[in-house]
Amino acid sequence: MNYRLPFLCLLSIAPFFVKAQASAQLNAAEIRQGLAALNVTGSVLYIAAHPDDENTRLLTYLSKEKKVRTGYLSLTRGDGGQNLIGTEQGDLLGLIRTQELLAARRTDGAEQFFSRANDFGFSKTSEESFKIWGKEQILSDVVWVIRNFQPDVIITRFPEDARAGHGHHQASAILAREAFAAAADPKRFPEQLKFVKIWKTKRIVWNTFNFGGANTTSDDQIKLDVGVFNPLLGKSYGEIAAESRSNHKSQGFGSALQRGSAIEFFSPVAGDAAQKDLFEGLDFKLDRNKGTEKAQQMLNAINAAYDAAAPAKSIPALLQLKEEVKNLPFKHQQLDELILACAGIWMETTTPEPAYALDDSVPVLVSVISRVGAGFPMKITLQDLSRGKVSDLNPNQMATQTVILSARSIGITQPYWLKQTHPTGSYLIDSLNHLGMPEAPAPSAGVYRISFGKQFIDITRPIVYKHTDPVKGELYQPLVIAPPVTATMTEKSFLFSNNTPKKITVQLKSFKEGLKGLISPQVPAGWKVSPEKVEIDLPAKGTVKNLEFIITPAGTVSSGKLSIWAAVDGKTYNQGLKVLSYDHIPVQTLFPFAEAKVERADLKFAGMNIGYIAGAGDLIPESLTQIGYHVTWLTEKQVIDGDLSAYDAIITGVRLYNISDQISAMQPKLMEYVKNGGTMLVQYNVNGTLKFNDIGPYPFRLTRDRVTDEDAKVSFLAPNDAALNFPNKITAKDFDGWIQERGLYFAGDIDSHYVPVLGMNDIGEPSGNGSLLVAPFGKGKFVYTSLAFFRELPAGVPGAYRLFVNLISKN
Known part of the structure; x- marks a missing residue:
């Protein structure tokens, strides 16, 4: 059983989590698009190396015009690039670019995936890239994504030779081709088969290009005009693609809107070669799957009868369709979300404060409203499956519940790929559940059941903090679960001139009330620190206090690590605080190790x-x-x-x-x-x-x-x-x-x-x-x-x- 697909399918239907917003509402045109997409079963996976390598115009066309499930696998998170909007480098820049890619995907309708590969900077050859990454490990990641996503077609952005212009680019094409074969081979990475099945993709092609002084297109290649205008959305796919690409702000990729015909070219790489059409020999109709013939007829009728002025009229027929396909291969998550959208059901789970300490209780307000009109023929209810409470959803009346969660049951909120110190080549990931995903699923208040008479839909929503800014209006940001205290140094490294002492400032922040404890710096052997320990008393949550320590190099050790340890309530913590706040992405809060490199130099x-x-x-x-x-x-x-x-x-x-x-x-x-x-x-x-x-x-x-x-x-x-x-x-x-x-x-x-x-x-x-x-x-x-x-x-x-x-x- 493919246990990750339901979550991934959720991302493909609509921008539900724009800037951490709990539940964006689909409009009537988007519902119409979604209903038409239920008729399509195909999927395409685009593979390249970095954020910004993807062809957003093609992704937009595939997801919104062809309505196939579309994904982009970026081998890296762009950690090794330069930053045009701030001073973040390395892992922090990768975190920004991860969120920029997610914003781009919410715009163009595709899904986002990553491997464990770390962008270590510009590489001139694929051999160097593989040496640093560990080729077999990253190949296994690409195979994992293919076996989960199950694409009918794989598209690469780059060729395997020097025309790619970057060793990472070349490597992405080589890995895509080798993974194309390995994903279908039960002898390759058999440990994955406990969770996923082997998958044979029909073909893999190279999306040739004409940019940067290199023209790799030719008239004998497969062509596809992706510059189509979508009257339902009021935009061409070139316009949507430019909006998508403009999310790459850290790279300065603001793009002009493109209108009119735009031809993409494709060259075969492996598999069944197509002659005239990218999807030659592929049947994307719903009824290609055995047993779905009746469902296809029902869906045709639903699409024909859809009333954009009154989407709720489609709900009874959609519920009948849901019953018909419950044991069949189908876009179940998309169908559920469309039913909720037709009912105008909006749901969010919010907290009154942005952050809670690990041992806190977290109050969560669950708010749900249904906007079906009066006289709707069936009763709609909300049930908290974890706690059994049931509420009626009366038309246009907000229903609320408050639940109390344990912060420890959620755990410290941290990007999953940054939980461990990683080597240059790749991130260390401790769970297959996360592998390939752009980020871990957000904390939730549990599963809620929306019942339409005897039919029901089970949903979750991310817990977020909602507040109102006097200038920007209503804002959302992700929930933060923090250690009780953080200790943050001003720099990642400190250089000491000979044995001259240096004053180091450590900023403490309390995430709980009445915090008392002990702060202890640790320095390299032979070095001195004064004071060696400091007792702290931070009476109020959110209290910020600066401590100063004098570090003096001594002895024979010239370099090492300065660590700050906090002892609180019988536990020790070694974490700092870093908040990334940009208007174009959700606020990112992480807790890096409270460590800094120290070096003594003759200066x-x-x-x-x-x-x-x-x-x-x-x-x-x-x-x-x-x-x-x-x-x-x-x-x-x-x-x-x-x-x-x-x-x-x-x-x-x-x-x-x-x-x-x-x-x-x-x-x-x-x-x-x-x-x-x-x-x-x-x-x-x-x-x-x-x-x-x-x-x-x-x-x-x-x-x-x-x-x-x-x-x-x-x-x-x-x-x-x-x-x-x-x-x-x-x-x-x-x-x-x-x-x-x-x-x-x-x-x-x-x-x-x-x-x-x-x-x-x-x-x-x-x-x-x-x-x-x-x-x-x-x-x-x-x-x-x-x-x-x-x-x-x-x-x-x-x-x-x-x-x-x-x-x-x-x-």
Whole structure:
């Protein structure tokens, strides 16, 4: 028995959980769409590597025009990319992009799936991707999704060769093809067959493309016009697709609405090759399943008689259909939701507070209303199956119940893939129930039964916190179950200059009343912490208190981990608090381990007053502040009209020249600052959509070249340059321990005024010299660097700090 399909089918019918809202109401046109979809039994699974790889226009067409069950399997959650809306990186960025994908799927009507693969950053080959991910494990994940979803057709976004442009892209195509065969083989991953059956997909095809300078389409390929207009929805699928894609805000993918014919092309990969039509040889009619002939006749009559002005008229016939198909293969969850929609039944389960501690009781208000008209021919009731209480649902009258739940029965609410510290290649998942799912099912107050006379529908709704904002109106956010106290440090890593002590601030937050306990930091062997323990007394829920500890490096251990432990009510907790709040996704609350990396380094300084101009978002200012720099955030007006001479160095945030509409006005002032003796460091920009091309005082061009191997050998092209000598002597050791990559979008066609300082390359490629350029200009110094300092400094890489300090130091 496929025990996951009912939950997944729920996601395919309508946007029921928009921004954590408990129960959005389908309109008459959407009900009409849903009734027509009951006639269709087919399914299509689209497979690629990252959030944003999916073809939203095709997904929209498949789900809303062809009305087949449509899914997108993204191997990763996009954790390794850049963030254009904030400073989150790594796992936090993956969490944002997971929610952006879910928002996109609510728009285009498809379902969302993931494997355990972690996006470790740009990869040049599929071999590297498989080595880091563990190919067999991720292949098993793809097979698991196929066996659960049971697609008739699989579509890949990318080819298996270099035309894919990214090792992850290539890997996604290879895994899709191999999983296509393995899912039908009982000898492959037999442990899955306790829960799912083998599944043979009819065909797998490649959705060829014409973008990024590569045209892989041809006239002899299968074609499909997906630019159709849907009069029920009042939009073309190109318009809906653009709205879907615009949810990828962390990647800056706001899209213009597309109207008119749009041809998609497909090339066969494996299975039964189609000649003219993507669905050739496939019967998607309901009555292809034995025993559904009568159900097909009933459904035809229901669709023919549907009255958009009075959907409730369809309920008796839909209930008869429900009885007819109860033991047959059918879209049972969709049918139930359509019956509820026709009755105008709306249900939500809400709490009066946003968060509860693990040992709290949680009061939940259950609210249900039916909007059938007076004189409806059958009685509608609500029954709490867990507690037996029954209420009549009178037309347009709200019925409410209050239930009390144990927070511990729900457990701490945490993204399931982040519950454990994971290696670089993949997340650690402790339950097959979660594998493939975008997130765990939300907590519920139990199963409720809506009865229409003798017929009934059992439903659940997620528990949410509902409140009213004076500007934004009614808002929902997911319920939070928290540890009784959290201890959060300001940084993920702390760099200590030699044995100089550092003050560390720990922010406590209480999630229960009358909390008393003991806070104990743990430091590497030989290091010292003062005080060693602190008694805490937080009388009220929600109390926030900052504690300060002095950490002093000592002994022979130069690196390790700082952990904060809280002892409360005989239990110990080691969790911090992180809240991600963006308007386009539900509020995300998670409880990462209360740990930070600590490193001792030989670090010298020259000039401590820094001006910083924000770009797309990085944590460079915070990283510099914690090692002693005074950092001033400069506005565009301050740059254009202010006196910059007080700053020892000015740093631009990542991608500033890609996103700032004022950079052309700021640039002359910045170049004047350098000419008069200042130091300016420009972090990486991408080679497309530059708002201003002349980034430095002398010309160079941005390329797409990068070095993805974080351990790649680095050669010193200018060993005597101050960048490698003052105030810190840089050696090969300073390039140990870098994360994810060396750098990206290196410079090319470099003017002779610049000194290329470093050479580096990935295996099998020629060494490049565009990662770090230094040029004197007037009395000052200009630095352009494509090195990934925006990753290395927040990660506490000592050598990266030492080199960065040199670059912003006055010679």
